[in-house]
Amino acid sequence: MRNESIGLVKTREYTYDDKIRLKSGKKFGPIKISYETYGRLNEEKNNAILVCHALSGDAHAAGWHEGDEKLGWWNNMIGPGKALDTDKYFVICSNFLGSCNGTTGPATINPETEKSYGLDFPIITVSDMVKVQKKLIxxxxxxxxxxxxxxSLGGMQALNWAISYPKSVKFCVPIATSAQSTPQQIAFNEVRRKAIMADPNWRKGDYYGKTPPREGLSLARMIGHITYLSDESMRQKFGRDLQEKNGYSFDFSTDFEVESYLHYKGNKFVDRFDANSYLYITRAIDYFDLTSGGERTLREAFEGVKAKFLVIAISSDWLYPPYQSKDIVRALxxxxxxxxxxxxKSNYGHDSFLVETGQLKYIITNFLSQIxxxxxxxxxxIVKKNTAIEKVSEVMIESEYTHIPxxxxxxKLAGIITAWDIAKSLAKGSDSMDKIMTKKVITASPSEPINSVIKKMKTHNISxxxxxxxxxxxxxIVTSDTISQLAGRERAISEFSNTEN
Structure with missing residues (x-):
């Protein structure tokens, strides 16, 4: 069924029994990889899409698991008739190295010690995550x-894929990301790590089987979540509203709704994530730098890429602001x-790539030339040539269509009549359809790409x-209003140029 969930799915596992050489120079393995797939791989095996998740994500990107009604984190984007259409594509999402959601990470049992790795787990990078994904592919x-x-971090992986394995990627779509972590981004990550390490239950990473550092991890998540939102979205959602109070408490209890919201997010997070994984993943983000610490320019970093790129930024994202995406575009x-x-265009901040699925669907599907x-x-x-003008006017009012074939x-098509034509006929006292309708009509065919229609509308100044x-x-009929609705904003025929905003 189109535009609905992919349905019941299962998480699979693949174990790479050998070792890989990490960016640090260390060798590590074996590695268990958790992944899910949606749709079918065609005989040519050329319809596969790899979805890379962000910091706290997992392999469960769409559908639901038996006994669990929670839908995958990108369920609105993956499925029949959606942006990543499973009627056409074979979609893969794998949990990356270092996580705590199925793929080998700090919480995994070390086969040599039969205890969780903890801080014995090696420091990893985004390129290491991608290397493990390549083994799965x-x-x-x-x-x-x-x-x-x-x-976000998924965009970093996508960029690394295009650079590390240029022949293995046809299209690359990094969203709300950067070519290198900035000092501000590194600073936020360090504060989050220190929040975890300051928790006495962290025990230098040796807390498995004991009380985990819940307070520290909760605080780290609260700090991180602030960066995912925007000032405007927080103002709209919370303002200065109090949490079930009529006035200030004049103490340090929770007064404001925004405080309560952050506590909720932090407490919910500790039930599903591992503190050590949080440390390792944020460190991998810190180390992400396509210029290799300045050893090469960003232009040089992209010299060997073969993929066609769609780079998407978010207007209100201050964690990975649009200028960082534009740096990538210029280098490409x-x-x-x-x-x-x-x-x-969104007020939701960094999280918009999870929220603004209407805009994303339009942008991505358009890019892939599938709409x-x-x-x-x-x-x-539809009216006949001999229909009276008065009747046509009534049809327009009832149907709310301003253009009628x-x-x-x-x-067969004889022409088109518009509300403007009706107005002119009334002004001139004309009652002949043949005299007022447009006979030479610009048309579209059912199999024509939307990009072509957009160009026709712009060229001929028609809607x-x-x-x-x-x-x-x-x-x-196809209208500019319909295209606007697809975009989720009133910008029907403005976005898909190769010029920067």
Whole structure:
């Protein structure tokens, strides 16, 4: 069923029995990889999409597990008829190295000691995470991924994929991310780590089987969550509203709704995440730098890439602000790489890539050239050539369509009549449809890409196109308003240029 959940899914496991060489130079293995797949891999094995998750994510990106009604973290984006359409694509999401959600990490039992690794787990980088993902993709027999996509830390993985394995990626879609962690981002990560380490229950990472550092991890999550929001979104959601109080308590208890919200987020997080994993993952983010510490320029970092890029930023993201995405775009263009830049207009901050799925669907599907005219064609009333002007006016008012196709007796397109045409006819006292309708009409075909329609609308300064088949029979109409609704904002025909905002 289209536009619904993928349904019941199962998490799978693959164990890479050998060792990999990490960025630090150490060798590490074996490695268990937790992953899920949605849709079917075609015979050519060229329809695979790898979804890379963010810091606290996991392999469960869509659908639900038996006995658990919680949907996957990107369920609105993955499934039949969605942006990552499982009727067309084979979508993979794997939990990355160092996490605590199935793939080997600090909480995993070390086969040599039969105890959890704890701080014996090696320091890892984003490139190490990607190297492990590559082992899984090789295991699945896929030579080239159709798309690698991800937001935040997931975007870092996507970028690393395109650079480390250029022949293995056709399209790369990094969202709300950066080419290197900035001092401010590193600073926030350090404060979060110190919050965990300051908890007496942390015990230098040796807390498995004992009381975990819940307070420290909760505080770390609270700090992190603030960076995922924007000032405007917090103002709109909470303002200065008090939490079930009529006035200030004049002590240090929870007074404001925003305080209560952060406590809730922190306490909920400790039930599903491991503190040591949080330390390792934030350190991997710190180390992320495509310029290798300045040994090469960002342009040089992208010299060998083969993929076509869609770089997406978020207007209100202050953790990974749009200028960082534009730096990536400039470096790619300096290498004459085919790259499109798009910016989500949202007040939700960094978390917009999880929230603004309407805009994301439009942007991503458009980029992959999968949205066709037939997907967004509406079914307006159709009038015959001999219909009275007064009747046409009534039809427009009742249907709320301002553009109505005019047909011949056999259903073929004869022209189009607009609300402006009706107004002119009343002013001139004309009652002849033949005299006021537009006969030379710009049209669209059902199988035509939306990009083509957008160009026609811009070129001819029109806002609606009748949709006709090869026999000139009317199939419906496509309007700029419909395209705007797909985008989730009133910007129907403005975004998909190769110019920066």
């Amino acid at each position: 090789d295991h699945l027999g896929i030579d080239q991924l159709f798309v690698v996509i991800g937001g 263009r300096a290498n004459e790489v085919d790259v499109t830049y798009s910016e989500i 066709l005219v037939k997907d967004i064609t509406t079914d307006p009333p 005019v047909s011949t007796k056999n259903g 609606a196109l009748p949709v006709i088949d090869k026999k000139n029979k009317i199939k419906g």
